Amino acid sequence: MMDRAVYRIIDANFNRAREALRVMEEYCRFAVNNGSLSGRAKQLRHELCAAIGQLEQGKLLAGRDTLGDVGVGQRVENQLERATAAEAFTAGARRLTEALRALAEMVQAESKPVAAAIERLRYQAYTLEKDVVLFAGPVERFNRVQLYVIVTSDLPAEILSLASRCAAGGADCIQLRAKGMPDERLFAVAVEFVDICRDLGALSIVNDRIDIAAAAGADGVHLGQDDLPVEQARRLQLSPLIVGKSTHNDSELERAIGAMPSYVSLGPAFTTVTKPKIEVAGTDYIRHGLQRLAETGVSHVAIGGITHENVELLLRAGVQRVAVCAAVTEAPSPADACRRIKDKMAEFLSG
Numbered sequence: 001m002m003d004r005a006v007y008r009i010i011d012a013n014f015n016r017a018r019e020a021l022r023v024m025e026e027y028c029r030f031a032v033n034n035g036s037l038s039g040r041a042k043q044l045r046h047e048l049c050a051a052i053g054q055l056e057q058g059k060l061l062a063g064r065d066t067l068g069d070v071g072v073g074q075r076v077e078n079q080l081e082r083a084t085a086a087e088a089f090t091a092g093a094r095r096l097t098e099a100l101r102a103l104a105e106m107v108q109a110e111s112k113p114v115a116a117a118i119e120r121l122r123y124q125a126y127t128l129e130k131d132v133v134l135f136a137g138p139v140e141r142f143n144r145v146q147l148y149v150i151v152t153s154d155l156p157a158e159i160l161s162l163a164s165r166c167a168a169g170g171a172d173c174i175q176l177r178a179k180g181m182p183d184e185r186l187f188a189v190a191v192e193f194v195d196i197c198r199d200l201g202a203l204s205i206v207n208d209r210i211d212i213a214a215a216a217g218a219d220g221v222h223l224g225q226d227d228l229p230v231e232q233a234r235r236l237q238l239s240p241l242i243v244g245k246s247t248h249n250d251s252e253l254e255r256a257i258g259a260m261p262s263y264v265s266l267g268p269a270f271t272t273v274t275k276p277k278i279e280v281a282g283t284d285y286i287r288h289g290l291q292r293l294a295e296t297g298v299s300h301v302a303i304g305g306i307t308h309e310n311v312e313l314l315l316r317a318g319v320q321r322v323a324v325c326a327a328v329t330e331a332p333s334p335a336d337a338c339r340r341i342k343d344k345m346a347e348f349l350s351g
């Protein structure tokens with residue numbers, strides 16, 4: 001037989017945990033726009049209710065004494081003063097795991113199986129928090145990108161010079177794509193590339209190689225269909241990285257969404273001199289991809305044969321981010337070429 005104080009603690013922490021889960025669920029649903037993450041928060045809430053439902057409900061309610069609670073009205077500094085929805089989520093996750101811990105300890109005496117179920121929920125809550133933070137933070141950073149330039153070269157000096165000129169011309173994100181460079185040199189170039197991008201305010205992405213991206217401190221990695229899977233790359237990151245995934249058709253897109261990358265590239269939109277043999281996916285695929293992605297929270301970038309002359313066609317289809325290689329890096333002035341595309345985008349997206 002538990003005493004009344006224990007029931008009071010269980011009742012208070014059950015309410016605290018449910019409320020925290022609501023905050024987490026709403027953040028996943030309305031800020032992250034991800035049905036799978038909000039579904040996991042909802043499932044946790046239902047499982048918590050089912051676990052506590054096994055205790056005697058009458059005793060829980062009889063133990064409640066809000067008016068006599070000496071903690072009511074005691075506020076710590078900054079409580080209920082969250083600057084962002086992400087901060088509210090993190091505070092909710094902390095409250096949730098604390099409440100679950102208190103619940104598990106207090107329920108022990110009444111029911112060991114219920115206490116064990118609550119402990120399992122606590123570990124699931126830690127995992128959910130981690131999955132949400134590792135997904136939502138990088139997506140938010142990537143969503144600020146409009147112009148993404150891919151610098152393709154195996155010459156270190158050319159890569160670094162192009163990266164500086166493109167960033168100076170307004171590229172928001174630059175990818176280092178050096179397909180034939182030995183690892184030692186690739187790592188050294190990646191370190192300099194990351195520095196240049198950081199100094200000039202562009203995101204730095206390394207193509208193909210999560211190991212080089214993580215070791216060089218890049219903002220992200222881009223993975224193709226033949227590269228390491230997104231889930232495995234995530235396990236190797238040292239801090240939350242932007243993880244991009246190439247897709248060229250509906251079935252690749254569905255598989256990519258399941259792995260929850262930060263963004264998918266949709267393309268090729270047009271024929272491309274950078275990959276002359278690749279089949280064009282076309283603007284219909286891009287239009288459909290954008291619709292499908294809207295309910296996932298996964299960001300996008302259109303790619304393949306994009307120039308300042310055809311970018312408006314994509315913007316009209318709903319594209320908000322474009323990745324460009326040849327039209328910028330083969331131009332007499334890569335910085336001017338970036339500016340031309342950025343201006344077109346700014347004009348369209350602000351109008």
Ligand SMILES: Cc1ncc(COP(=O)(O)OP(=O)(O)O)c(N)n1
Nearest residue numbers: 207208222223224225246265303323
């Ligand atoms: C933004 C972006 N999208 C697609 C690709 C192509 O990746 P992948 O199919 O792995 O081919 P390679 O570029 O590795 O030859 C990309 N690099 N960047």
Ligand SMILES: Cc1ncsc1CCOP(=O)(O)O
Nearest residue numbers: 268272274304305324325326
């Ligand atoms: C790397 C890549 N993958 C699909 S299309 C493409 C090349 C994009 O380059 P470009 O802008 O020169 O067409």
Ligand SMILES: [Mg+2]
Nearest residue numbers: 208223224227
């Ligand atoms: Mg690749």
